[in-house]
Amino acid sequence: MKLELGNIFIRDIRFDSVSKVEKGILFVNADELRDHLLEDENIKSVSLEIARPGESIRILPVKDVIEPRVKVQGSGGIFPGILSKVSTVGSGRTHVLKGAAVVTTGKIVGFQEGIIDMSGPGADYTPFSKLNNLVVVCEPVDGLKQYAHEKAVRLAGLKAAAYLGKLAKDVEPDEVKVYETPSLKEGIEKYPDLPRVAYVQMLQTQGLLHDTYVYGLDMKHSLPTMLYPTELMDGAVVSGNCVSACDKNTTYHHLNNPVVHDLFAKHGTELNFVGVIITNENVYLADKERSSDWSAKLAEFFGVDGVIISQEGFGNPDTDLIMNCKKIEAKGIKTVIITDEYAGRDGASQSLADADASADAVVTAGNANMLVSLPPMEKVIGHPEVANVIAGGFEGSLQQDGTIVVELQAITGATNELGFNKLSAR
Amino acid sequence: MGKYRVVHYINQFFAQIGGEEKADYRPEAREGFVGPGMAFNAAFGDKAEIVGTVICGDSYFNENLEAATKEVLDLIKSFEPDIVIAGPAFNAGRYGMACGTVASTVEKELGIPAITGMYVENPGVDSFKKDIYIISTKSSAAGMRDAVKTMAALAMKLAAGEEIGASAEEGYIPNGIRVNFFEEKRGSERAVDMLLAKMAGKPYTTEFPMPDFDRVEPRPAVKDITKATIALVTSGGIVPKGNPDHIESSSASKYGKYDIEGVFDLTESTYETAHGGYDPVAANQDADRVLPVDILREYEKAGKIGKLHRYFYSTTGNGTAVASAKAYAAAIGKELVADGVDAVILTST
Amino acid sequence: MVKEIERAGLPVVHMCTVVPISLTVGANRIVPTVAIPHPLGNPALSIEEEKELRRKLIDKALKALTTEVEEQTVFEQ
Numbered sequence: 001m002k003l004e005l006g007n008i009f010i011r012d013i014r015f016d017s018v019s020k021v022e023k024g025i026l027f028v029n030a031d032e033l034r035d036h037l038l039e040d041e042n043i044k045s046v047s048l049e050i051a052r053p054g055e056s057i058r059i060l061p062v063k064d065v066i067e068p069r070v071k072v073q074g075s076g077g078i079f080p081g082i083l084s085k086v087s088t089v090g091s092g093r094t095h096v097l098k099g100a101a102v103v104t105t106g107k108i109v110g111f112q113e114g115i116i117d118m119s120g121p122g123a124d125y126t127p128f129s130k131l132n133n134l135v136v137v138c139e140p141v142d143g144l145k146q147y148a149h150e151k152a153v154r155l156a157g158l159k160a161a162a163y164l165g166k167l168a169k170d171v172e173p174d175e176v177k178v179y180e181t182p183s184l185k186e187g188i189e190k191y192p193d194l195p196r197v198a199y200v201q202m203l204q205t206q207g208l209l210h211d212t213y214v215y216g217l218d219m220k221h222s223l224p225t226m227l228y229p230t231e232l233m234d235g236a237v238v239s240g241n242c243v244s245a246c247d248k249n250t251t252y253h254h255l256n257n258p259v260v261h262d263l264f265a266k267h268g269t270e271l272n273f274v275g276v277i278i279t280n281e282n283v284y285l286a287d288k289e290r291s292s293d294w295s296a297k298l299a300e301f302f303g304v305d306g307v308i309i310s311q312e313g314f315g316n317p318d319t320d321l322i323m324n325c326k327k328i329e330a331k332g333i334k335t336v337i338i339t340d341e342y343a344g345r346d347g348a349s350q351s352l353a354d355a356d357a358s359a360d361a362v363v364t365a366g367n368a369n370m371l372v373s374l375p376p377m378e379k380v381i382g383h384p385e386v387a388n389v390i391a392g393g394f395e396g397s398l399q400q401d402g403t404i405v406v407e408l409q410a411i412t413g414a415t416n417e418l419g420f421n422k423l424s425a426r
Numbered sequence: 427m428g429k430y431r432v433v434h435y436i437n438q439f440f441a442q443i444g445g446e447e448k449a450d451y452r453p454e455a456r457e458g459f460v461g462p463g464m465a466f467n468a469a470f471g472d473k474a475e476i477v478g479t480v481i482c483g484d485s486y487f488n489e490n491l492e493a494a495t496k497e498v499l500d501l502i503k504s505f506e507p508d509i510v511i512a513g514p515a516f517n518a519g520r521y522g523m524a525c526g527t528v529a530s531t532v533e534k535e536l537g538i539p540a541i542t543g544m545y546v547e548n549p550g551v552d553s554f555k556k557d558i559y560i561i562s563t564k565s566s567a568a569g570m571r572d573a574v575k576t577m578a579a580l581a582m583k584l585a586a587g588e589e590i591g592a593s594a595e596e597g598y599i600p601n602g603i604r605v606n607f608f609e610e611k612r613g614s615e616r617a618v619d620m621l622l623a624k625m626a627g628k629p630y631t632t633e634f635p636m637p638d639f640d641r642v643e644p645r646p647a648v649k650d651i652t653k654a655t656i657a658l659v660t661s662g663g664i665v666p667k668g669n670p671d672h673i674e675s676s677s678a679s680k681y682g683k684y685d686i687e688g689v690f691d692l693t694e695s696t697y698e699t700a701h702g703g704y705d706p707v708a709a710n711q712d713a714d715r716v717l718p719v720d721i722l723r724e725y726e727k728a729g730k731i732g733k734l735h736r737y738f739y740s741t742t743g744n745g746t747a748v749a750s751a752k753a754y755a756a757a758i759g760k761e762l763v764a765d766g767v768d769a770v771i772l773t774s775t
Numbered sequence: 776m777v778k779e780i781e782r783a784g785l786p787v788v789h790m791c792t793v794v795p796i797s798l799t800v801g802a803n804r805i806v807p808t809v810a811i812p813h814p815l816g817n818p819a820l821s822i823e824e825e826k827e828l829r830r831k832l833i834d835k836a837l838k839a840l841t842t843e844v845e846e847q848t849v850f851e852q
Contacts, residue, residue, distance in 0.1 A: 110706065146707065195625045207705020207812055243702060244676055244745060258614035265615075270622060283704070283811035285792055306625045308617045315703055315744060316793045316811055323795070336621040338613055341634065342677075344747030347604035354799045355636045361624050362634040363617045366606045369677055369747055391676035391702040391745065407677050408606075409745060419613025424633060425604045426592040642778045644803035645786040647843045656840075661776055662814070708813040714829065715816025721829045731837065743776075755776035759783025767785060769840045771833075772777050774791035775811050 002180040003230035004093040006072070006173030010100040013050050013132045021167045026100050028134060033163055037136065042144055042152040049135040049381050051103070051118050056378035058122075058404075059135055061113030061386050062412045063104045063150075063242050064157045065128050065250040068097040068164035071234065078165060079158050079235040081216025089234035090227075095168040101131045101252055102164065104157035105382040106138040109150045110209045113390055114245025114412030115374070115404070122374040125414040127421060128252070135381050136160050146208055154240055158251070179264055181228050181275060184302065191272040195305040198274050199229070199259050200295050200328070201418075202320060204241045204248060204312040205280040211240035212249075212312075214278065220287075224279035224294040226302075229260045232276065241312075244391040246368045246414040247340045249312055253413065258420045259308055259338070274302050279324065281317040292323035299328050306334040311417045314342055314368070318353040329358040340365040340415035341425055345407070365416055366423040368392070368409040376402030430474035430585040433507040434463045435498065435528045437521045441481040449520075451483030453494060455501040462570060466511065469578035474585065478505035484520035487527075495531055502528075507538055509585040514543030514573040515550060517565040522550025530557040539584040543573045544599070551599055559590070559598040600635075650732075654768035657735035659758060661743030661751070662709065662716040662775035663701030664692070673742055675702025681741035681754040683761075686734070691720045703744030704775050716773055735767050743774060777802040788839040788850075790814060790832065798847055804839040805849045808832060 009024055016027035030048045037046045051057045071077050074092015077084025103116065116128050123129035138156045140149045182190055203212040205220035212219045214227075214237050227236060237254040263273040279295045282288060299307055307328055311321045318339070325335050341351035341364055351367070380402070387398040392410030399405065408414045415423060438444055438451040440461045459467055459476040467476055480501045487494040502510060510532045512525035522544045529540035534557075543561035544551050551560055559580060563573040576597040583590060590596060592605035609616065616633075623630040648654045665673060671682045689696075692713035699709040699716065714720045722734045739758045743751065762770065777789045778801050789802035792814055797805045808814035815829050839850045 110702070195622070197621065197625075208707060210705060258612060259617065262612075262614045262618045266618060266622070271618075283792065284809075285794055285807065288793070288795075306621045308614075308621055310614075310617075316796065319793050319795045334621065334624045336617045336624065338617050339634070341604055342745050342747065343604040344749050345677075346747075346749075348602060349747040349749040350637050351604060351634060352637070353796050357636060359636055360632055361620050361630060362632045362636075363613050363620060364633045365613050367604045368745065370606050388672075389675060394674045394677070394679055395672040407745075409676060416613075419615070419617055422608045422610070422612050423606060424592075424594075424609045424613065424616075425606045426594040426600060426633065640778075641801045642781045642803070644844045644846070645781055645784065648786060648840045651837050651841050654840075659776070659780065704812040706812070708816065708818045711818065712816060712825075715813040715818075715825075718815045718829050718833055721826065721833050724830075725833065725837075741776075751776050752779050755779030756783060758776075759780035759785060762780070763784050770780055770785050770787040771836050771840075772780065772787050772789050773808070773814055774789065774793075774797075775814055 001091050001228040001230055002178065003090055003233060005177045005233060006093060006095045007098040007175050008095060008168050008171050009174045010097050010132055013100060013134055019167055021097065021171050026097060026164065033160060036163060037156045037159060040152055040156065042141055042148055043138055043156060044141045045139045047137045049137065051133040051135050051381065053118060053130050055118045057118040057381060058115065058377040059103055059105055059381045060115040060384065061105060061108045061382060061390055062116050062245065063113055063153055064239055065252040065412065066102045066157050066161035067252050067255050068100055068102065068161045068168065069235065069255065070095050070165035070169050072169060076234065078162055079238055082213060082238055083158055083162050086215055089236055090231035094234055095171065095173060097164060097168050099132055101128060101133050102157055102161045103128065103133045103135045104138060104153050105135060106153060107140060108383065108386045109146055113242045115410050116412050117374055117377065120375050121372060122411060125408060125411045125423065127413055137381060150209055150240065158238065179230050181230065184274065187272050187274055191268060194272040196274055196303060197263060197271045198277055198299055198302055198304045198307045199263060200277045200279060200299065200307050200309040200324060202309065202311050202317065203278055203280055206283050209241050209243050213238045213240055219280045220282050222280065224277055224291050224298060226298060227276045227278055229264065229276050232257050232260060244409045245412040246409040247313055247417050249418060250413065253416060253418055253420055258418050259310055274304060281313065281320045288320050288323060292320060292327050295324050296327035296331055299333055300331045304333055308336050308338065310338045314340065315353055322354040322356045322359060325359045326356050336361040336363060338363045338365065338417050338419045340417055341367045342369050343367045345369050345371050363419060364425050365419065365421060366425045368407060368415045370408045371405060372408055374404040429472065430508040431477045431506060432474050433502045433505045433510050434459065434466065434476050434479045435510065435512040435525065436461060436479060436481055437524065438481060438483040449483045449485035452486055453480065453482040453497040453501055455480050455504065462574065465570065465574045466578055469574050473582055477507065482524065484524055487524040488520045495527055498528055499531055499535065502532060503536060509581050510538055510540035511577060511581055512540065512542040514561065514563045514577065515548060516563055516567055516569065517545040517548050519549050522548035523553065526550040526554030530554055533558060541577060541581055541584065543577050546599060555599050555601045561597050562599045648769045652729055653732040655733045655735050655766060656731055657762050657767045657770050658717055658738040659770055659772045660717050660740050662773055663699045663742035664697055664713045664717040664740050665700050667696055667698050669700045673700045675700055675742060676745040678742045678746045681739055681758065683737050683739050685737055686719060687736050689719060690723045692717060701742040701744050701775060716775060786840055788836045790836055794849055803844055803847055806832065806835045806839055807849065807851065
């Protein structure tokens with residue numbers, strides 16, 4: 001499967017009377033987009049804001065971040081099974097508004113959403129401070145139940161991203177990158193001497209604000225399966241979770257999965273990247289056993305020499321991670337796992353809930369319990385008072401002057417376990 | 427600003443007094459630097475200076491541990507240092523123990539920062555790595571140049587009271603305290619590099635060595651459950667509606683103790699969960715699904731158990747550091763024992 | 776937590792869904808439960824069925840507390 005990604009670099013977003021992309025600037029007709037999102041009867045109000053890198057802006061509670069993309073050639077559309085019909089994506093050509101993103105916020109659903117600061121010390125920890133963000137503030141109709149509320153906001157974010165993505169359809173990209181995965185047989189013939197590598201991506205699937213969708217299917221109801229890496233780039237996997245936002249994959253992360261990109265970078269020269277095995281992190285022990293059996297079986301069947309396993313979340317998913325690692329190592333396949341740590345504010349505690357001697361190659365994205373002090377911002381988009389109740393916050397997190405003292409786990413994407421950032425710990 | 431005053435501790439060998447035959451050399455102080463101290467002074471530049479060197483034979487130190495430590499400490503103190511450097515001891519076992527003892531005692535008793543340097547297999551490492559910074563060195567004095575450079579840099583940071591970075595940045599042997607820092611490459615790229623090395627059978631270093639978990643002896647069983655008082659404890663975050671103690675949804679800083687005298691059932695209007703790590707809908711509808719008060723009351727009435735303890739204890743296990751959980755549990759355990767509880771049912775989500 | 780309460784001198788039965796974590800951290804008496812968000816219940820059942828389910832689990836817990844163990848034991852039956 002072969003996909004061309006045409007990147008159009010966006011250096012600013014502005015509101016204007018006509019939505020369009022011109023000379024690296026994304027113009028948005030706010031009324032038109034707002035009306036489009038208000039078609040959902042569960043949404044009472046929508047307001048749109050712009051947050052640029054370096055501005056004194058704080059966004060919370062952040063639910064999801066999405067990169068605008070559009071399919072230009074090839075089957076299917078962006079976010080298949082959700083916004084587009086179910087049809088295999090990942091081939092042909094896709095255009096990307098690189099440097100822009102949609103960020104969703106609004107009334108808190110649970111206590112699990114995150115913070116994005118566009119400047120100051122907090123900005124160093126979230127990759128989204130470097131993007132030109134169109135912030136969609138979505139308020140639900142009164143009395144809307146949590147599940148429906150989460151869904152409405154999730155869809156609003158995806159719709160807004162697709163709306164912007166469409167503007168890129170006829171724009172000439174600034175660069176075009178090509179990603180290609182041969183079939184198993186072709187790969188073996190083409191790269192007989194290179195080590196074969198698969199990527200095992202664990203997806204959070206534990207209920208409200210803890211779910212992930214694959215072609216529209218709630219992944220908790222699926223057995224582990226395989227994807228071509230380029231399917232991810234077309235939105236085959238969509239985030240429905242932001243619990244302890246530091247180590248949850250936003251939809252932006254899925255579209256730009258760094259493990260996929262870094263394996264592609266060495267594909268054909270140092271290794272043969274055969275594909276992605278996606279698995280879940282369910283709440284039943286039998287599911288955990290079954291899914292890890294399955295991912296090990298798939299890795300064995302693909303005849304790989306090594307796998308990279310990325311986790312999503314912490315606590316009981318540490319067990320899924322260790323099961324995957326142990327069972328795949330037991331097949332004689334080398335593993336590297338990517339996780340993050342909960343070592344206490346002083347860094348002195350046990351970092352993971354589960355452990356095994358076979359997990360001898362670990363990449364860590366840092367200690368999520370570390371405290372950070374986020375100085376006040378001139379503008380807050382969303383609801384600052386939730387700082388006291390979101391995961392990573394505590395009574396008194398939000399101080400009189402607007403300073404927020406929280407654990408790193410409250411910052412969206414801070415200790416991402418796909419290895420999206422440079423943050424680590426020793 | 428003046429230069430920092432450094433005192434250097436070395437053994438008889440590095441003081442060029444002699445080898446094994448002089449290992450019983452007694453503590454002695456000299457003004458200025460001796461032996462490897464010259465290299466340290468060069469590394470300090472104009473920031474610091476070795477004002478005195480304290481020398482002791484390795485056998486004398488280890489055979490007369492208490493007396494020798496005191497003698498050495500007094501000599502060090504007499505120079506009024508801002509920082510103390512011991513060694514590096516490389517892979518010399520007795521020298522490593524001496525350096526570790528001197529450095530840790532200086533910190534503990536004099537309140538002055540102190541560091542040393544050793545090869546990772548030196549027995550002094552396991553004994554002292556949690557107490558003091560031990561710079562990782564090569565196994566022999568051939569690694570002196572690198573060791574001096576790294577030790578001098580860390581010593582200057584400590585003397586200035588600057589924040590100390592992660593072990594990988596500063597060069598000290600990991601001491602069990604996890605410190606965040608920014609790597610050169612992102613995590614996914616480091617994972618690809620590590621996998622390529624692992625598949626090729628080349629050396630690589632895991633960023634997180636797997637921990638060992640300790641064990642506790644099982645307590646004897648309850649002899650007669652129909653007479654026993656049973657307490658409920660949960661890490662599932664069940665609290666009275668409204669979370670009166672504001673227990674955090676993640677990384678809890680406290681636990682709650684709640685009176686359930688006269689409570690026979692946890693209902694949607696009276697109890698909820700404060701836990702942020704799982705889908706809360708089921709627990710909020712009926713908290714008995716996490717904390718089974720209803721059935722235990724039934725069993726109490728039927729005489730299947732002696733009594734349900736008047737209080738239950740609750741915290742959120744989500745992202746809560748093991749050390750905190752440990753401290754809460756130790757406090758809870760102590761109270762339960764004092765209250766005459768016989769056994770505990772602990773539920774987790 | 777289990778370990779520290781046990782260290783204080785009381786037998787503890789750990790009722791949890793993710794038994795491997797319980798084994799790794801060192802609980803001695805373990806009773807496997809239903810699911811992470813509802814260890815002692817199941818919203819898909821009727822109230823009476825759910826209570827019956829909960830009784831069975833509590834019976835297991837009581838059995839665990841009255842059974843002498845030498846090492847980590849999972850009470851499946």
